[in-house]
Amino acid sequence: MPLYIVGLQGMTRRLQSVPVDGWAPALLVALLGVAVMIVGAACQIIQLVVSIRQRESLRDETGDPWDGRSLEWSTPSPPPAFNFARLPHVEDEEPYWSIKQRAIEGQSPEVPESYEPIEMPKNSPTGFVSAFFATVIGFALIWHIWWLAIVGLAGAYATFVVFAWRDEADYEIPAGEVERVDRARLETREAWYRRREGVA
Structure with missing residues (x-):
């Protein structure tokens, strides 16, 4: 945030020195922010190293x-x-x-x-296929490609029909x-x- 303020006051992105005394406090706050971010990144790296080294004792x-x-x-x-x-x-x-x-x-x-x-539903590509046809329909309607919109609608309807009338939709996990x-x-x-x- 301090850099936005001094930027609005006319500070350029790269400086060799601080030409305006009023910018120094804002730049100091920005420097402290960088230090906090470096400490945070170092803590995350340390946590990652410790977690990997002690993974057997820390495993849930x-x-x-x-x-x-x-x-x-x-x-x-x-x-x-x-x-x-x-x-x-x-x-x-x-x-x-x-x-x-x-x-x-x-x-x-x-x-x-x-x-x-326990009865469980079988995996099905229906959601993926429906999303594909919905994308086709959306693209076609945005660009006024009417024949493609009709193809997308037909594909979506066919997906619905195939999914609704399939015979084996589930499987059983044995007791x-x-x-x-x-x-x-x-x-x-x-x-x-x-x-x-x-x-x-």
């Missing part, structure tokens, strides 16, 4: 590096495709915090006796796979809590 095993309180922190990182093996039981505003407090008190998490397979992933997550969390509390 739980998906909850910030000791979060809400449900998104209860999944591993990266989360499985199905997010939750079963619907979480929510009793208050901070459900995951309540689960962690019960674990600290020594209560084991609720583990279902049996798991169910065994869901159970394996969920039990591994629970074991990792339990071991981490025991280590944190010094029980190990």
Whole structure:
């Protein structure tokens, strides 16, 4: 900001000396700003080096590096495709915090006796193809290329029809796979809590 002020007062970009005494305080503030930015960049480089050197001891095993309180922190990182093996039981505003407090008190998490397979949608290029045709339509309408706009509309409609009438739109994750992933997550969390509390 100080450089904008002295620029409006007529200072050029490159100077060998400061010809106007009134510019010196603004230039000093700008110099201090540069020093702060250099210190910030140095701190970021140091943090990066320390993080790389100590990556094994700093690695998060739980998906909850910030000791979060809400449900998104209860999944591993990266989360499985199905997010939750079963619907979480929510009793208050901070459900995951309540689960962690019960674990600290020594209560084991609720583990279902049996798991169910989970239906998941298949990956689909529909969004990408629709965006392509929308771009074609927009370009054609801006430049008044009517035949191209009609082609874009026809392509968008065909994409809609193909997507709406496809037969196999989903797949099933077997119950065994869901159970394996969920039990591994629970074991990792339990071991981490025991280590944190010094029980190990």
